[in-house]
Amino acid sequence: MEPLSPLVAIAGGLMIGTAAALYLLLSGRIAGVSGIAAAATRIAGAGPPWSEAAAFLLGLPLGAWTAALLVRAPHIEITSSVPALIAGGLLVGFGTRLGSGCTSGHGVCGISRLSPRSIAATLTFMAAGFATVFVTRHLLGS
Numbered sequence: 001m002e003p004l005s006p007l008v009a010i011a012g013g014l015m016i017g018t019a020a021a022l023y024l025l026l027s028g029r030i031a032g033v034s035g036i037a038a039a040a041t042r043i044a045g046a047g048p049p050w051s052e053a054a055a056f057l058l059g060l061p062l063g064a065w066t067a068a069l070l071v072r073a074p075h076i077e078i079t080s081s082v083p084a085l086i087a088g089g090l091l092v093g094f095g096t097r098l099g100s101g102c103t104s105g106h107g108v109c110g111i112s113r114l115s116p117r118s119i120a121a122t123l124t125f126m127a128a129g130f131a132t133v134f135v136t137r138h139l140l141g142s
Contacts, residue, residue, distance in 0.1 A: 008071060020109050027052070032105020033060070034096035099124070 023031040029048055039047030040054045047053060068074065096102040099121050107125070110118020
């Protein structure tokens, strides 16, 4: 599969940024997916109303499906075991609760607002990702 052109990548980034800005301007809320998911599943008491959170979450796969129709469908190949995927999902979920948000909330919305907490969180996410790749590829040899 050919990589996406830089223009398609830029267009995608602009659409994400525009959607996050519009969500903030129109609802007064930050488009952090973990917080919205917590509101939709009623894990968290605060956040958007349930109907708004559910509509937002429904729009994520619908938007991906629309993009796949308009641009192209990605080739997805899962190479990890089911237990590793479950463990990774649980760790990500724990980390988003521990870090008071996910990369969409901190990385896209928080950094654009120059939030010191979000800048620190995003730097931590990135450093942990770099360290994980280094350890798994160079120290563990996988």
